[in-house]
Amino acid sequence: MLELMTEPWLGKPIWMWASFAGIVVVLLALDLGVLHRKHKEIGVRESLALSAGYITLGLGFGAWVWFELGRQAGVEYLTGFLVEKSLALDNVFVIATIFAAFAIPAAYQHRVLFWGVLGVIVLRGIMIGAGAALVSQFEWLLLVFAGFLILMGIKMFGASTAPKNPLDSKMYRWVASRMRLTDGLREHRFFVREPGPGGKTVLWATPLFMALVMVELADVIFAVDSVPAIFAITTDPYLVYTSNIFAILGLRALYFALAAVVARFAYLKKALALLLVFIGAKVFVAEAMGWEKFPAIVSLTVTAALLAGGVVYSLIKTKAAAPAVAP
Numbered sequence: 001m002l003e004l005m006t007e008p009w010l011g012k013p014i015w016m017w018a019s020f021a022g023i024v025v026v027l028l029a030l031d032l033g034v035l036h037r038k039h040k041e042i043g044v045r046e047s048l049a050l051s052a053g054y055i056t057l058g059l060g061f062g063a064w065v066w067f068e069l070g071r072q073a074g075v076e077y078l079t080g081f082l083v084e085k086s087l088a089l090d091n092v093f094v095i096a097t098i099f100a101a102f103a104i105p106a107a108y109q110h111r112v113l114f115w116g117v118l119g120v121i122v123l124r125g126i127m128i129g130a131g132a133a134l135v136s137q138f139e140w141l142l143l144v145f146a147g148f149l150i151l152m153g154i155k156m157f158g159a160s161t162a163p164k165n166p167l168d169s170k171m172y173r174w175v176a177s178r179m180r181l182t183d184g185l186r187e188h189r190f191f192v193r194e195p196g197p198g199g200k201t202v203l204w205a206t207p208l209f210m211a212l213v214m215v216e217l218a219d220v221i222f223a224v225d226s227v228p229a230i231f232a233i234t235t236d237p238y239l240v241y242t243s244n245i246f247a248i249l250g251l252r253a254l255y256f257a258l259a260a261v262v263a264r265f266a267y268l269k270k271a272l273a274l275l276l277v278f279i280g281a282k283v284f285v286a287e288a289m290g291w292e293k294f295p296a297i298v299s300l301t302v303t304a305a306l307l308a309g310g311v312v313y314s315l316i317k318t319k320a321a322a323p324a325v326a327p
Contacts (some may be wrong), residue, residue, distance in 0.1 A: 010043040082307070084229075093265075113251065119216050145232055233299060
């Protein structure tokens with residue numbers, strides 16, 4: 001058994017993957033089974049405490065990666081964690097819009113976010129596994145990813161910051177047309193059995209489930225940016241996946257801390273756009289200079305500077321604005 005655990009899988013011993021999976025399972029069980037067994041509204045203070053806890057765990061895991069795998073791997077993990085955490089901030093704004101559109105009470109939002117994050121863990125694993133397999137066979141795909149990131153960054157920089165109503169999207173109309181939907185919430189339930197048009201009792205989906213579907217679809221769209229971005233930082237599947245998941249695990253806590261003040265970060269999207277352009281451009285720079293890899297410490301420094309600048313500039317420009325009301 002011990003020999004099996006030391007066998008490599010996707011470039012790392014199985015025990016490293018198993019240890020990470022065990023940490024994730026414990027965190028999810030603690031979250032749903034202990035901390036949030038009852039459906040209640042999560043306050044800002046609790047949200048900030050949980051968010052700080054998840055960030056500390058993510059950084060602590062990064063310190064272990066640094067000690068176990070070396071300085072280069074540690075810096076790449078921290079850069080990936082910072083990038084994914086920052087892109088998750090943009091996801092928070094979209095999730096707030098989804099909850100407002102479906103009129104989801106604060107007491108039930110955690111349930112949607114929990115199952116949403118659980119789905120994200122699986123979806124990101126599939127996408128990262130596929131990406132790692134393709135990049136290992138076709139290294140030129142990194143240049144394709146880089147070009148895509150530059151184009152997406154330019155598009156994001158010029159895009160409107162006004163949120164779009166998810167009920168007006170083609171995705172929502174397509175999904176809703178293929179389900180029986182109740183006319184309102186049924187407490188915390190995703191599905192209920194109620195009489196149908198013919199009087200027979202059938203299964204109905206509730207707006208809470210539709211909110212979950214839209215959250216999952218939103219993450220798939222965000223993954224189109226975030227997965228190429230992390231592969232442009234490192235191609236190590238272990239670093240890619242662990243930094244992704246640790247950044248996402250704290251998304252629920254981060255949402256409740258930021259949902260009430262999303263308007264104060266109005267210019268963060270511009271900083272994220274510049275970050276995507278930088279991540280894409282550094283791949284071309286490394287290729288032109290003949291480097292095997294762009295210096296990891298430079299990537300980490302520029303990433304931190306861009307994000308800090310975006311946050312500070314947003315807070316200064318929106319200081320006089322009235323605080324937004326949480327949906």
